[in-house]
Amino acid sequence: MKFDHNPTLERDAASAPREIPREVVRPKHHLRWAIIGIIILLTITNYLDRGNLSVAAPQIMQDLGISHAMMGVILSAFVWPYAIMNLPTGWAVDRFGVKVLLALAAGLWSLVAILTGFARNIGTFIGLRIALGISEAPLFPGALKATDTWFPDREKAAATSAYIAATQVGLALAPPISTLLMAAFGWPAMFIIMGLIGFVALAGWLVLYREPEKHPWLHKDELRYIREGQATAQQASDAPRVTVREWGGLFRHASVWYMVIGGFCLQYVFWFYIGWLPTYLQQAQGFTLSRAGWLSALPYIAGGVAVLIGGRFSDRLVRKGLDPFNARRYTIAGAALLTAGAMFVTALVNGAALAVVMLTLGMFTYSLSSGNYWTLAAEVVTTKKWVASVGSIQNFGGFLGGAFAPVVTGIVVDHFGGFVPALMLAGFMALISAGMYGLALRHRLPV
Structure with missing residues (x-):
């Protein structure tokens, strides 16, 4: 596939003025x-x-x-x-x-x-x-x-x-x-x-x-x-409507593919949890069915808190002057890197209690990325008309990862030594995602 990679356009887009007022009077209405x-x-x-x-x-x-x-x-x-x-x-x-x-x-x-x-x-x-x-x-x-x-x-x-x-x-x-x-x-x-x-x-x-x-x-x-x-003052209602041909042109940009691959690997980890967490707790750590059910809720509770923390953290970076595009992708990359570490440690620890703690920590660190994962789609483009299109393309990659995670995990558990290699694989997926968002995705789309 031939990517439409124009360094001049992407450099201009990335360096376009993103003036964010430092001193803001918040309105009384909400x-x-x-x-x-x-x-x-x-x-x-x-x-x-x-x-x-x-x-x-x-x-x-x-x-x-x-x-x-x-x-x-x-x-x-x-x-x-x-x-x-x-x-x-x-x-x-x-x-x-x-x-x-x-x-x-x-x-x-x-x-x-x-x-x-x-x-x-x-x-x-x-x-x-x-x-x-x-x-x-x-x-x-x-x-x-x-x-x-x-x-x-x-x-x-x-x-x-x-x-x-x-x-x-x-x-x-x-x-x-x-x-x-x-x-x-x-x-x-x-x-x-x-x-x-x-x-x-x-x-x-x-x-x-x-x-x-x-x-x-x-x-x-x-x-x-x-x-x-x-920073983009054009109103959504005034933005030109997207044609099918224009939409297809998004796939010529390398940055779109970095987001698709990063989303695939990131959501693979999430769907590992959704598909296999209760089974892991029962079969690998010896919890009863009822106890595994209650313990399975802990990562999601931690994740709900982390989603809010991650969003406020990157917003704080923006208020301090960091470009919004970089604030979102750096937060995603950092969260993915921490999640990889939690998966690797979970695979190697001895003790059921410590495994639960590390899995809860892993969902917490993963969830720091969640709000930014979607907000990034609004920051990687230079005009509002592409926001939903880019976000949905990224999420398409994410749900492909989600579709593969339960199946691949089952195969690994059955044929390659149980949950230890499955957890290691989830950790490597998180590492790849960190690389896509933190290192590969360096330029906004010139659209």
Whole structure:
């Protein structure tokens, strides 16, 4: 593949003025954070719908006579369509606007959740999981676009980190909420109730979201604060719409591929946790099923805290004068490097308690990157119209890593000596990600 690598253009883009006011008078009004609030609610419902099937799986298998192998197929049916749909949905957000796309997405994933309550055969479950993967794909490209529109540069990572932290909240809440609803009403009603919660979040989005210049509730002081704090002053509503041909041209730039590879390796680590953490705790460390379930929550609790810390840390670097592009990529690279160390130590330690501590530390350090992972897409481009497209392309790479991680880990555990080499592999993936973001990705896209 021939990359369109123009050093002059990229050097000019990288050195373009990024004036961030040092002394800023913050407005008394905070509508921008209400926007983040409704995105958080959408994210939690998204992750509740994503995780509730794994909680209901044992009961569904018993009621419908579905084997473990076939349930694995049903559960994995979500990942591949989600990864693939990140590519066109990012373009669609840039082309048609964030309000319309997120409204359609939230409505569809909530409807899919409700319909899952009526599924009674394998084919229907697989079809609905595919539909869920397709419908949930626009969430983060759309949320990124909204954040880039509504926040000054100095607050973008903190704002992004807030709804990224909500993913950890959703992962932590899905088991207890799903279990309580199933105990009270049964698994079909659990899916239906979860879907109805999604429609409540959708209603909030439709009522609250507008472009800043068109929002009747936005005070002029807050609008001025937002726009004066943005290095790219072009409004999202005024940006030219992205054509398919222009979108395809993004793949000619080496920086895009560095982000795809870095995202692949970084998300491989995350999905190692999601797919294999409880099994590792039971089989490699000897915990009981119930104890492993409770201990599995610890890394996600630590991760939720770390997401917020990582976003505020890179925002602080920006306020101190570091270029936002460099602040985001350095934070990601540093987090990935620390995560690699935690994985290597986990592989080598003796003692179950220490292994749990190191795995919790590993998710903490990984999560320092999470908000910056998305914010970087807004900083690597020079015009707003590409924000969702670049973010979704990066996340496509990330979810490819997520799709491979459970399968590769299983093969390594079965054929190459158990969880020690699997943990070492996850550590090497984190190292590669650190290299991509910290060393290879040095130039903004000249678009």
